[in-house]
Amino acid sequence: MKWVYVEDLKDHVGEEVEIRGWVYNKRSSGRVRFLLVRDGTGIVQATAWSKEKDNPLFRTFDTLTQESSVIIRGKVKEERRAPGGYEIELKEIIPVQIAVDYPITPKEHGVGFLMAHRHLWLRSSRQHAIMRIRHEIIKAIRDFFDEEKKFTLVDAPILTPAACEGTTTLFETDYFGEKAYLSQSGQLYMEAAAMALGKVYCFGPTFRAEKSKTRRHLMEFWMVEPEVAYFRLEDDIRLAEELVEFMVKRVLERRRPELERLERDISKLEKVERPFPRISYDEAIELLKKDGFDIKWGDEIGGDEETALALKFEKPLILHRFPAAQKAFYMEPDPQRPELSLSFDMLAPEGYGEIIGGSERISDYDLLLKRIRENNLPEDAFQWYLDLRKYGSVPHAGFGLGVERTVAWITGVKHVRETIPFPRLLYKIYP
């Protein structure tokens, strides 16, 4: 008997096949039994008929419970009435293990309950669709940098000796008696790598001990951080635009059924084509004032303001040239206006918020040292970083893209906790 996956059933019509999976649901109507089996690639309906009420197939069927593991055998046929369009005529049911009292029923559940059962929640068709789109986005990112742009993947360390950016938001751990921290960005290491290999990127988990409790925050999240030698801000923004367009097109091309399962408004994704609208920080402040926000030049653009700006456009919005005082110590000042940094953020449409933050980096040794001292950063820990400005320093730029926020936007999911298999949330690390 040939073992096939549900997604391949269309190639086996008329054949006898074996499906190995789990019971998704079952129904019966007198002398007919319907068994819905999922195998990770899809769900198929299997049917059994009998004239007499008591027969071995029905007896086995009746022992099955939701999420019991099961192997079924039977003939594949096209069937309009079956979900998915194909159906198995049951010849044999082989229970593998009978599940007792599976907690997630096919009815509604609350978020707290589902999060506590995340290890089981992943079996639902909605979570299944999200995970497949997440995978597609990650694959698109890799293909974009590897195949389209010929970047080299350079893995950044996860255990680090000092803060890359802020100092208050790090997870601390013991490193043979020394303090070490979980990485909150691979960027500084990518700057070293860019000076070695030209165009590089890292892709990995990052950790932030921010006590943030919102739909856009995770304590552990995945980030892609390209860094390119000789790139200026303009080149950096263009790269970010190309990446985002590439990801969205790829998902539209390959994961339409999953988007439909999630009831995503696909027309909104189809509008994501370069060039994206751009507004400078100066212009943003003027726009917000006009909209009645109580804001002045120099203020941070907060969550509500960001949303208001992003909703003016149907494409991702690029905000650029933020005041240097608001931004990280390593950002290159604008030569025309030193109070500004050569920085940008990309805001996703539909209120999903910031998905990218990037900048041109300081390439001058003296200026970088000055900034490290102004920010009271440990100078010793940054010696290697300063070295990069001593030995063949060049202008360079890069950005970081948050994978979970991107997945949330593309899938249309409201909260990032559903966009990663096992989310780490404020005070919550189970399961």
Place this chain on the structure above:
RNA sequence: UCCCCGGUAGCUCAAUCGGCAGAGCGGGUGGCUGUUAACCACUAGGUUGGGGGUUCGAGUCCCUCCCGGGGAGCCA
């Protein structure tokens, strides 16, 4: 850390002015020859988050603690 909302059956929720603690789903039993989160009948299932208080009487009012959700700040 701060602000707001909530905690009642395994799950999702209801319970009027403070007056007998209920429904759907899930479980069990039976029925139904094409079901689509099937349907119908019957059935089991409760320390109303913990502690204290007010009252003839508290799921309901007060105090307190715990837990969960949403948001702010900060960020991707």
